[in-house]
Amino acid sequence: MRVAVIGSGGREHAIVRKVHESPSVKGIVAIPGNYAMREIATVISRVGVTDFEEIAGICIDENIDWVIVGPEAPLSEGLADYLEDEHDIKVFGPRKLEAQLESSKAFSKDLMAKYDIPTAKYETFEDYGAASAYVKQEGAPIVIKKDGLAAGKGVVVAMDMDTALSALHEMLVLSSGQVVVEEFLEGEEFSLMVLVNEEFVHPFEVMAQDHKRAFDNDAGPNTGGMGAYAPVTHISEEVRMEAVREIVEPTARAMVEEGLSYFGVMYLGAIVTADGVKVIEFNARFGDPEAQVLMSLLESDLGEVLENMYNKKPFALEWRPGFVAGVMLASKGYPGEYTKGSSVRIPEDLAAQCFISGLSVGEAESIVTSGGRVLLVSGYGRTIDDAVKSAYDCVDRIEYETDTLFYRKDIGSRAMK
Incomplete structure (x- = not known):
């Protein structure tokens, strides 16, 4: 099969890499992609994620069988509806009404209230x-x-x-x-990615944990994510199953009851409280940076997984043993105002451990910052301690101009207590 991946960040970089590893996939197009995807995908940077007609034309010209939508904006604006209804192109990502699970917090909270799904x-x-x-x-x-x-x-x-x-x-x-x-809910948070086709669900067996706040010890404003690690072994399998039983499956059934046909990833941001597991938020796509660490552990053929989900055919996901930790390097000032155009150098032997979010090619093929979250540096280990140490050892080798980037120094600390 031939696959198009929509998006240009670290999550999409991770998806492109995983699809590239899939024996069932024979070609990849990234729209708009980023420079780091060029070696393994055809990158079409001139097209934006909401240029629906252009995306459709590329998919037709490139004989695309599957479109995987990474970011939330094109989902909320109806990219899946357009490609499926107008061009009969298969899309892994919910349609506009179903994407309200993320695009409207009021919609998702009202749905949970109506169907007694535990939340704040x-x-x-x-x-x-x-x-x-x-x-x-x-x-x-x-x-x-x-x-x-x-x-x-x-x-x-x-x-x-x-x-x-x-x-x-x-x-x-x-x-x-x-x-x-x-x-306000108190407790331990975790992220669970769930593959959903109406009432047919396949939750990831591996949980991840994100670090949302900008600075160490969960200080500062919320961000898009300053780092993540997986698996989360200090939260029990019983808790994960409770989340599946009390939240994931009822939510999938609730969408069907409401006449909606959800197909794609349902991201559950959950918290373990004294009263059980509750929903903090739902997203309608893979998390970022959770996708980067989870895709680094996933060993299954993602192309086959898409086909199995489309056909509601039961399957097993295979996971690499061990842990992956990821540390996000961000532009100074993020999530507020920040400058662009600062030089960054990634040693060639670290490229496979880096997921690019906000870097682009500048003058004379130099690599410069172009976003708030710049790159996620990952590390693998048989233990969480080893994975975290590996990630930070790699961070130390990234070269950048003084006081242009910052990062949290406590990624994975909850798991290392």
């Missing part, structure tokens, strides 16, 4: 006055979420009232739309 208590607001009154009534800590897509940065975990009210002011007064105000 919440209310939805459009008016600042009503929202601020509710927050004052509930008290801090409390969680404020902007409805809609925000690249992982539309969530404020407010530990005090000033932070909560400031977040509401920014989301409802300085901009328009809805916010979801949630009860």
Whole structure:
């Protein structure tokens, strides 16, 4: 089969690599891709992820059998609908209505409430006055979420009232739309990727854990993810199965009950509380940076997996033993304002351990920063300690201009206690 991967970040870099390893895959096109994919895929950088007609034309010209959509924006805007309905091209990624599970926090919370799927208590607001009154009534800590897509940065975990009210002011007064105000949940978080075709689900047997906050010890603002590791062995298999039984399977059934046909990845961001496992969020695609570490451990043919999911044919996923840890190098200032164009050099022998998110080719073929999250550096080990050490040893060998990049130094620390 021939596969097109939509997206240009580290998650898509990991997917392209995994598809390249698949014996069933005979060719790969990356749209728009990035420079690091050029050796294993045809990279078409002139086309954006929401240029639906251009994407369709490329897929037809390249005889594409499967399209794998990496980022959330084209899913929420209906890329799957367009390719399937207008051109009969198979897409691994949910259609626009189903992608609301991520693109609308209000939709997902209302779905969970209707079908008794365990999650935090919440209310939805459009008016600042009503929202601020509710927050004052509930008290801090409390969680404020902007409805809609925000690249992982539309969530404020407010530990005090000033932070909560400031977040509401920014989301409802300085901009328009809805916010979801949630009860603050305490516990251990984990990410579970689930392959879904309507009521047919195959949860990954391996969990990952992301590090959302910008700085060490979970300080600073939320980001798109500053690092991840897998598997998460200090959270038991019983907890994973509870999540599957109480959350994943009921959510898949709920979508069918609502007349929706979900096909793609359902990302469950969950938390283990004193009252059991609860949903923090759903995403409608692979996580980033979780995909990078999970794809590094997955040994199955991803092309065959897609066909099995499409046909609702039971299968087993094969996993490499050991652990993978990934450390994200980000531009100084991220997730706020940052500069681009700083030089970065990756030693040739480390290229296979790096997943590119925000690097591009500059003058004289130099590699320069072009985004907030720049690259994820991974390390493998038989133990989590070995994997983390390997990752940070590799980080030390990445060359960049002083004070242009930063990274967390505590990735994997929860698993190493």
